[in-house]
Amino acid sequence: MAVKFFGQFLVEKGVVSREILLQAIELQESVNLSFGATAMAMGLLAEGDIEKVHDAQRTEDLRFGDMAVKLGLLTGEQMMQVLARQKNTHLYIGEALVKVGGLSADKLPALLDEFKADQAQYATDKVAIPAGVTDAPFWEMLADLSYKMLTRVALLTFRPEPIATARSLPAMEVYAAMEFSGDVSGRYLLGVSAATQKQIAREILKEANVDGEPKEVLDDTVMEFVNVVLGNVAAKAAQMGKAIEIAPPELVEAAGEIEAPAGRSALRFPVCLADGDRVELAVFIEE
Amino acid sequence: MKKVLVVDDSISVARQLEKILTDSGEFQVVGHGKNGMEAIRLHQTEHPDIICMDMNMPGMDGLTALRTLVALDKNVKVVMVTSLGGVGDKFTEALRLGARTVISKPFEGDNVLKILREL
Numbered sequence: 552m553a554v555k556f557f558g559q560f561l562v563e564k565g566v567v568s569r570e571i572l573l574q575a576i577e578l579q580e581s582v583n584l585s586f587g588a589t590a591m592a593m594g595l596l597a598e599g600d601i602e603k604v605h606d607a608q609r610t611e612d613l614r615f616g617d618m619a620v621k622l623g624l625l626t627g628e629q630m631m632q633v634l635a636r637q638k639n640t641h642l643y644i645g646e647a648l649v650k651v652g653g654l655s656a657d658k659l660p661a662l663l664d665e666f667k668a669d670q671a672q673y674a675t676d677k678v679a680i681p682a683g684v685t686d687a688p689f690w691e692m693l694a695d696l697s698y699k700m701l702t703r704v705a706l707l708t709f710r711p712e713p714i715a716t717a718r719s720l721p722a723m724e725v726y727a728a729m730e731f732s733g734d735v736s737g738r739y740l741l742g743v744s745a746a747t748q749k750q751i752a753r754e755i756l757k758e759a760n761v762d763g764e765p766k767e768v769l770d771d772t773v774m775e776f777v778n779v780v781l782g783n784v785a786a787k788a789a790q791m792g793k794a795i796e797i798a799p800p801e802l803v804e805a806a807g808e809i810e811a812p813a814g815r816s817a818l819r820f821p822v823c824l825a826d827g828d829r830v831e832l833a834v835f836i837e838e
Numbered sequence: 839m840k841k842v843l844v845v846d847d848s849i850s851v852a853r854q855l856e857k858i859l860t861d862s863g864e865f866q867v868v869g870h871g872k873n874g875m876e877a878i879r880l881h882q883t884e885h886p887d888i889i890c891m892d893m894n895m896p897g898m899d900g901l902t903a904l905r906t907l908v909a910l911d912k913n914v915k916v917v918m919v920t921s922l923g924g925v926g927d928k929f930t931e932a933l934r935l936g937a938r939t940v941i942s943k944p945f946e947g948d949n950v951l952k953i954l955r956e957l
Contacts (some may be wrong), residue, residue, distance in 0.1 A: 553942035554924040569933050704944050755850050775848045779943050782921020787924050799896045
């Protein structure tokens with residue numbers, strides 16, 4: 552039901568044990584070298600060059616190869632050679648499991664097909680991010696996964712509204728938020744009405760009636776929904792090669808509109824529910 | 839009946855897990871911790887057979903608590919229940935630190951019971 556990677560899928564199915572998976576991951580780590588280590592193995596960079604690139608990366612956000620080219624340590628052609636070597640020698644987890652004897656090679660294609668079918672529900676659909684917003688593929692994935700979780704976890708039927716940037720978010724009865732940082736950073740916000748909060752609570756708690764639940768529990772279900780969305784966003788981000796860390800979810804106390812903090816603007820992707828109610832989805836992003 | 843300690847800062851997740859486990863008639867929830875420190879304390883006082891623990895909690899997080907729990911009791915059976923299960927690095931780190939497995943959120947009751955029965 553969640554975003555997974557292939558090794559996790561196999562452990563959950565009981566196809567491989569945790570011990571075998573760890574052996575396969577260790578094999579992967581010994582084979583799949585970083586860009587710098589690959590360039591050193593090819594005789595294109597020395598250890599001192601690696602340090603120069605890492606030092607430069609502390610002040611400028613560039614990938615290792617691009618920085619090495621910028622510093623004149625590699626030519627563009629050499630960078631492409633290193634990337635090609637990395638791609639050609641990359642050991643995927645399925646192949647690693649076969650190599651360590653945890654999986655037979657003839658079973659791998661069928662298991663991969665099963666995994667792809669399981670995860671197809673989380674394939675990112677096209678979402679239009681406004682022009683000029685950096686890291687657009689990440690926000691596209693985040694918005695799309697939010698929609699999918701509203702459908703699958705909260706069982707809500709809705710129509711997404713156009714995505715736009717704004718300075719503030721409209722007043723809603725309940726807002727939950729979560730900070731995230733890393734290769735992409737921001738603050739995710741989910742605002743709902745009391746009626747939608749109850750629908751989320753019914754699905755999170757698996758209770759048909761939540762009318763008697765205290766506010767603390769109802770609020771907690773909205774925070775947990777945000778936690779589930781962002782955890783799965785982190786998993787999808789990892790598949791895109793971006794690492795993000797998430798903070799615990801929190802409730803936002805706001806009587807009216809929520810202004811974007813200084814240095815950030817709101818990327819809004821609200822939805823309109825079938826009954827006319829609205830769900831506010833947004834992320835405060837760096838300007 | 840196996841005794842289970844649930845550790846999650848979310849009261850709704852703790853309730854959901856407790857309902858799944860109790861309704862099965864196979865597990866008894868003996869405590870609910872809200873962070874890693876409480877997990878360590880409740881492990882010492884309640885002696886659970888299994889600990890179901892979140893990763894992302896305020897205060898001491900789940901992976902830090904896992905490291906301590908394994909150091910205190912090398913046979914401790916910890917299952918991480920987390921929205922971060924699909925992040926390969928987190929999953930691998932949890933297994934390396936000694937977690938028996940990792941369950942991703944959102945989870946299904948049948949899957950949770952299947953995993954816990956096999957421990």
